[in-house]
Amino acid sequence: MELEEKLASRKARLAVIGLGYVGLPLSMEMAEAGFHVVGIDSDDRKIKEIAAKRSYIADVPTEILAKMVSEGRFEATVDPAVLATCDAISICVPTPLSKTKDPDVSYILDAVEKIERHLHPGQLIVLESTTYPGTTDELIREKLEAKGMRVGRDFFLAFSPERIDPGNKTHGTRNTPKVVGGITPRCTQLAVQLYSQFIDRVVPVSSARTAEMVKLLENTFRSVNIGLVNELAQMCDVLGVDAYEVIEAAATKPFGFLPFFPGPGLGGHCIPIDPHYLAWKMKAHDFTARFIGLAAEVNQEMPHLVVDKVSAGLNHHGKPIKGSRILALGVAYKKDVSDMRESPAIEVIDELRRRGGDVRYHDPYVPELVLNTGTLHGVPLTDEELAKADCVVVLTDHSCFDVAHVVRGSSLVVDTRNVTRGLDPKLRERVLKLGAPSPFEPGAVSAVRAH
Ligand SMILES: NC(=O)c1ccc[n+]([C@@H]2O[C@H](COP(=O)([O-])OP(=O)(O)OC[C@H]3O[C@@H](n4cnc5c(N)ncnc54)[C@H](O)[C@@H]3O)[C@@H](O)[C@H]2O)c1
Incomplete structure (x- = not known):
């Protein structure tokens, strides 16, 4: 047959x-x-x-x-x-x-x-x-x-x-x-x-070559657009404007705009990696894939920006990173999955630990976390864990997180996923959000300036 x-x-x-x-x-x-x-x-x-x-x-x-x-x-x-x-x-x-x-x-x-x-x-x-x-x-x-x-x-x-x-x-x-x-x-x-x-x-x-290029366009498109909104978040941090509010309002335009949202950095087996396959191939033709390079550069800055946010928040409470107890909430690269490949949480936690932070984490999908600075085991999300943390940093927006409960039980929250939107304004006074005005003294917390 x-x-x-x-x-x-x-x-x-x-x-x-x-x-x-x-x-x-x-x-x-x-x-x-x-x-x-x-x-x-x-x-x-x-x-x-x-x-x-x-x-x-x-x-x-x-x-x-x-x-x-x-x-x-x-x-x-x-x-x-x-x-x-x-x-x-x-x-x-x-x-x-x-x-x-x-x-x-x-x-x-x-x-x-x-x-x-x-x-x-x-x-x-x-x-x-x-x-x-x-x-x-x-x-x-x-x-x-x-x-x-x-x-x-x-x-x-x-x-x-x-x-x-x-x-x-x-x-x-x-x-x-x-x-x-x-x-x-x-x-x-x-x-x-x-x-x-x-x-x-x-x-x-x-052709097969066209099909290969289709996939690389799709993932480069995501990487570049995420890079764009991550830079927007950096700019909004400096200007004291909420980047998420800007994007949501822009997305009401019924044509010519597609919303992407900032975050702590790129993760997963695809978006941080695939565009480099294309850039590498183009190098052999003496062609520099500029958008790919620039997006990667901006996206790679984001974990450092998160660490700076944690540092700024602790500073507001008169504490250094060294010796502070920091609870990372969510470590998987995106919501509701257990996949840790290329997760920006690894870089954030490693850097906090290198600076002397006492970092613990909670993620219902990830029982064990292998870092460059050692291996951690997840802790249960208890009221005591929240109360004892000098800072809670939300790195993944798993649907199961009761964000209002987390913020109510914590003295300081750094929100890298806009999970605290819609919370009572009183509660938001203890939240430092990526790409948004600081609830502390205006201008006291400024972003990492890339340029
Ligand atoms: N995960 C995603 O979301 C996703 C989405 C689109 C495309 N992709 C692409 O699909 C491909 C696979 O990704 P994945 O996420 O499924 O990877 P994965 O690591 O989950 O699975 C790959 C499997 O291949 C096995 N394997 C490796 N070498 C082998 C070999 N020589 N013989 C037999 N088995 C072998 C591994 O043991 C593993 O089980 C990658 O190129 C990835 O970029 C992944």
Whole structure:
């Protein structure tokens, strides 16, 4: 049976390499659509969890995973030999940066090596990991063609960027449109055929390189706009204007404006990293990606601005950072998730500790916090913990936080997420907000001045 027919009848055997935040939800959509799916991951602990029918990704309910495993529609292994029996393979491995901020494509290369050993005619391979334009066409194609098979004729290759937003209750894998670009038109056609089986809308583009660039535009767009509002917050700090009020009012304009909000810095596996993949690629062409560089510069200043806010607040109470007890509220990189990757909380807490602060933290999603300055264990959010803190610094706006209770029980709160908006003005007198006028003497607390 031809691949196209196998995909349409859902008789094709699918494989997903890398079963993390991206790969596990994708596998579930494929399996729920009726495909037989094999997951491959080098992390044995994940394979054991799947065998025990337990989900380790918040967006994948354990009941669904257990159902798919019990019904024999999903299985997982560390052994890439199963690829020999698969018709289509999606690659969802990490693409981090090296210490020198260069792309680390070693996980992709390792996955491609596994595929190459089992590559057979008619197979479709789709890369989903975010990467620089040209990876699929230059790096992967060359490796897979090394033994004489030709792309578009013997096997098929495409790029389809993953857009999942962990924790998003409205948009998941199925109802987020999926962009697909193949190396040849036939590759695009087959990849569209694959994803159309379990994704509501598939958007073909003219090449894999275009699809790679689409993802980098999306994440650079976010990084640049966040950089813009973070600079706005710095300016508002100096001018004594509330940046959030400014943005909310601007967002009433029904056209030509899209609201982004300031915060303690960029976090997660995507926005702080992906634009550097593009900047790195452009460097080889003697092209400096100026917006990417500038946004990164502004965004990287934010954790220091937060530390300065804490310092200014303590100073108002006649206390130095050294020896003060500081409670960080929320450490995950964004609300309602446990993901700590690139979380700005790490930099904020490390710097406070380096300056002698006695920092504790509470985050219901993160029991243990590995910092550069040591490892901390979360503390329960008790009235005693709040009362004993010289300063509470809100770094993540988890929905479960009772902000009014926190502020009522604390002597000083630094709010980096605008969680204290709408509180009683009397309570807000003890809150120092990022990008907003100080409730203390006007002008007493000024921002880090970048320039
Ligand atoms: N997390 C997100 O929100 C998100 C959103 C869009 C795109 N992406 C992109 O998707 C890709 C995957 O991200 P993620 O968040 O799922 O990462 P992750 O770390 O959660 O999962 C990756 C998995 O791949 C496994 N792995 C690594 N190398 C392997 C190999 N050679 N063979 C088999 N398994 C291997 C790891 O053990 C891990 O379980 C990245 O390129 C990322 O930029 C992530």
